[in-house]
Amino acid sequence: MVVLDALLALVLAGVAVATLNGLRRFRAVVLFVVFGLLLALIWARLGAVDLALAEAAIGAGVTGALLMAALDRLRRTESSRAVAGSAPSLWPVVLVALAAATVGMVAVLSLEPAGRPPVAFHLGASGVDHPVTAVLLAFRAWDTLLEVAVLVAAGVAVRAVGVVPSPPSTEAGPLQAGLLRLVVPVLVVLAVYLLWRGSHAPGGAFQAGALLAAAGVLVQLTRVPGPMDRPALWQRPAETIGLAVFTAAALITAALDVPLAWPEGWSKLWILTIEAGAAISIAVLLMRLFAGGAPVAAATSDPGKGRS
Amino acid sequence: MNPLLPALVAALLPLVGSILVWLVPSWSRALAVVTAAGVLVAALGVVNRVALDGAAMMTLGGWPETLGIGIAVDGVGALFLLASAVVGLAATAYGAGYFPARHPFWTLWLLLWAALNAVFITADAFNAYVALELAGLTAAVLVTLGGERDAMAAGLRYLLVSLVGATLYLAGVAVAYTATGTLSLNALMADSPPMMAGVLALGGLALKAALFPLHGWLPPAHARAPGPVSAILSALVVKAALYLAWRWLEVAPVAAEAFILLGIGAVIWGSLQALRVGRLKAIIAWSTVAQMGYLAVGLALAVEGAAGAAMGVAWLALTHALAKGAAFLGAASVVRAAGHDRWPLAAAHLRNRPVLVLAFGLAAASLAGLPPSGGFVAKWYLLDAAMGAERWLLAAVIAGGGLLSAAYLYRILHPALDPRPGAEASHPVPPVLEWSALGLALLVTAFGVVVPWARDLVGVAA
Amino acid sequence: MTELLDAAVLLLAVTGAIFFLGGSLGLLRFPDVYTRLHALTKADNVGLGLLALGAALHLGDPWLIGRLALLWILVMAAGTVSCHLLAREAHREGRTSWRR
């Protein structure tokens, strides 16, 4: 089994070097998606199933889609078939990295094993059975709240940048519309299942949100202008519902004297409500990141000043 | 009512404000000002609480310290929070006169404010990472709000630099967590992690605090940011990274010497560049690079236990935030009036605005460390600490640096006090813009006189 | 009985792998985009089907078999549609198919 892991590690290192080498951007993007999928495999090999799900859905899936969208926009503004200038040869960097990794590994392995936070001991009091969800939504809820705020900031930032001047032109054929009808319902059902499953097994708001975002990206690509391109009343509440629910929960528990401590017996309900709100927000915000700009009619003529 | 409630409210209130502003954009200005007032009350509550019954710490969610995220407030944290509240209020008031209601500035600024206050109250290494990322992202996008090309380029470069810094910091936290199994900064101080953790984390923080020679991204970003954003960036955002560097220097004190060297380099290089550049906001941005040098030197002295250095650094951070905020708000008003900030050409638009000239004068006095301003008191404590620790080179740099900063600030004041008549037609400047700049300048002068209450406050931490 | 099952699983896995190998070789060796797409999509779909069947036999839990079937259908649908889109785009770009 170790041989397979060594092979997997070698392939991932090779893909990483290949991604960073060379001039053509499209090659780098495609190899980066392969890198993300292989990394998801490695998370699974390490036993971190939550991370495998997240890496595949967010690391390879959504980031790959964002890279492709940005590449398409770049290609339409500048003839960026190959980037100007010569790419520096990576071999010295690879050697330095190998040396540093060897030294680092020896140092880390020589550390005497330290204890770890007592997650299993307090799991019962957290309200959920799955340790990772317990850490994310109960023990370190303040981190996750700020993380949802980071996503909201990203969504607002993309709107602030203005309208995408020339949205993609290729209209979708009948086959793509047909695929939509098959895949989108399945993705939605899978997302709800992942969200519910997060309380007792790997899964949770982020993976569910990424799946919903994948469905949204498909719709965004098939029906031009997609849901993100026309200003709609549901967009702003949907983008902030995750942060609003979480902040409200923080304020209410702060009023009850111990901030971010979910009430006894009700903690599972609170956690699932927060996760549901977060999943919706994450999906809409990742779709906004993919759309790459503010809704078309919303921006005034001058992108500089009064953008909504 | 647990003692840390006002601290948590200081971080949560801007979040609530940002959500409301995003949902109801037409009331943005009113909501933002109300949020700013709330944050000021919360910050004063924290200062009062720390002054009365000393530093306090608690773990969120009622979990044990080894598991949950700790938030803590001591004398130094209270002063940084106060600076964030006061400069934030001035910047919000200024923004109300500068930006229209339906502008993305409001949501991004309130999210940035929440991140800054979260950094000032956190006692957890990874929580600081997430807060720093939120601050870095929102600050970089605020720089690009101008919409024109070079602001966009400066913002993108700032975002990538902040991502590199955050990854370095994360690597340091990962090494510390692997070695000690804990993420709480107090526990890290106790069983000190391997030196590599401190080096990586402090490297990332030095990059985000634009400490010389990693300062390259700061002048273009701060000079090209629109209106109050440059004041927010220079006065508060770089302070958040510096505050965390203080915490981590206590975890890895061996890096203090490096901070002294970088600090000296920053003071000299920053001041020289400020003498050379030809634009008003660039002068003030380079002055930030120089003043960060002072703070780094003071930090190293404080960590090495020089008497009074902690008070000096905390007071310098507070007064620098106020003075730099006043200077940049004044500069933004000049840019609003003149339409450009080429210097000394734009000075013609400054001459016929007494309020702005007074604001610039008082701010310059504090930045240069002249009595009676707050800057003088801070530099006095630092000089005293350097003398006490027999660090004559540092004492010379602190004193000499004051001279250098007086030189580049003279470049601003001299054309402003020129007796020739003011400029031709200049664009109207709403009074709230000028008065918010003057308000900060008056406050920094007041802080030169009203000092005693702060000494025992900072004493609480040391 | 179990040896027969193991033998069947092994057989399915090996043939599946051979189909994947065939698809990859087709991708590398075929002269133009249309034939490469053809090889890749057909071989990999069948290869995945065989692997999924082998895994289903090996695992035996009906829930997992259902998920594997769903997995196979989704991959086949997505693979086919993307192959169609790529071919249509190549045709629009005016790439002529290979002539001996």
Add this chain to the structure above:
Amino acid sequence: MTAAIFLFLGLFLAVLGGLTTFLRSDGLHRIISLNIAGSGVFLALMAAPGGEEGVDPVAQALVLTGIVVAVAISGVALVLLARLAELGGRS
């Protein structure tokens, strides 16, 4: 033994991605190399010898938060890059 291989791989990716960020001048390559560096740090954190047996849930939560923050910031960086190109700038 498996963890040691992936620890080495994680450190290798972190240093490779980190150094390449400074070598490449093109914005898109820099964003990709930063993502690879981040993944390297996460892989090293997860593969490092943990306390008791099994995978440390706190480390998983940290990495999950890191992945989501990375996609948010990379998304904004990509949009800014595309916008900068549309305005005629070169990153």
